[in-house]
Amino acid sequence: MTANSHHNIRQVLRERIESGEWALGALIPGELALAVEYRCARTTINRALQTLADEGLVVRKRKGGTRVCQMPVRHAKFEIPIVREQVEVIGSKYRHQIMSQQKKTPTASVRTRLRIPDAKKALFMETIHLADERPYAYEERWVNIQAVPKIMDAPLDQISVNEWLVKTVPFSSGDVVFSAVNADKRVAGALESKVGNAIFLVDRTTWLGEEFITTIKLYYRDGYQLYSQL
Amino acid sequence: MTANSHHNIRQVLRERIESGEWALGALIPGELALAVEYRCARTTINRALQTLADEGLVVRKRKGGTRVCQMPVRHAKFEIPIVREQVEVIGSKYRHQIMSQQKKTPTASVRTRLRIPDAKKALFMETIHLADERPYAYEERWVNIQAVPKIMDAPLDQISVNEWLVKTVPFSSGDVVFSAVNADKRVAGALESKVGNAIFLVDRTTWLGEEFITTIKLYYRDGYQLYSQL
DNA sequence: TAGTGGTCTAGACCACTCA
DNA sequence: GAGTGGTCTAGACCACTAT
Structure with missing residues (x-):
């Protein structure tokens, strides 16, 4: 095993930073110096430092050199x-179960969000996600029919909307908003919870290029937690 | 400007994937083939593909080749x-304001979490974070005094615990849990909210190596949203 | 066992930016 | 203008794993 893998070097450098050898905001040696010290190619040092920069541990600037970050906040990555x-x-x-499915005129906020002209309709669906036959999450979804007209012919009773969309429009981008809301009658009913209970809500909108595809609200059952490592 | 930067190639490859040229789960050409096609070094292709793998767009296996991901879910990164x-x-x-600060015996769950022996005490603090003099978040924090004894001498009225800890124990790792809870009397009072309101709660624990440093619960004011791009 | 990705090297040139 | 990081290349060898 190579002692000079960029993995090893990255780890060693990380430890030198974490040990306080280089203070917060301090300049650390240049790539060339480190390459000599560790007897490896500069490229290898470069890889290691770039990774540390990605992690938010150091900041790099041409001519300015590499500095330990002032506020070393680890970036949390997590999968949606x-x-x-x-x-x-x-x-x-x-198991999931579709509660309702209809074409109708979206609310103003959804129209804005999906950029749907005022007169047009969109597909609205309510779905319950079940874990061992007990409600796990309640989903409200709007789909922009103009963007994905084929959805009206899809066998949505057999395949979930989500999976159909993923297969049809696989590589959309989007945003997510997490918040906490009190369950209203509808949500409480769907989740077999109580009105007023605190519900973890995930609100996601996805689009492809300039076209908005879908927006979805996911209400999770009581006690749901979203976990992430730093 | 080099036409064959790994940035450009990554972008081109991404477009070829997103356009559907390579189907979900399909094998894409090997690095060597792509290097020939784009007239660049294999290393360059490798960089581009590794990035796409990080993004979760492709999966790479030695001997198995590179495949388009089946469930192309973009990884959300966000900063704590x-x-x-x-x-x-x-x-x-x-502005922040310390409501209380005392050494006391932690609850069992905190003891377990911080790995504090039963008989020992820890530092407990309540802090209010204010935005324009109105409550923004309410913080409950336990600090493991054994791990950071110097904290008892820190001027915590002048510098926030958080910033003191960051400067003293800058590079700790940790985990975060997001959830929704109903405000109890204490939390509602601190946030000038109402009992029962849904509160967004962030529960974070950090440690350095094997030693646990601090665990903190942050209750955000009504309507708080955590936003993230995909 | 053979094929594919993973990585290291040594050298070169470029691009940014600080003084 | 000079110093530092950013990147490309060509070649080599290694490590994993599908067949």
């Missing part, structure tokens, strides 16, 4: 959860 | 928020 996988990870059997 | 910065970003004036 897919409900089915979440359920299966906790060892439960997953 | 520092309350002061959050407040300043929305254009408000930040």
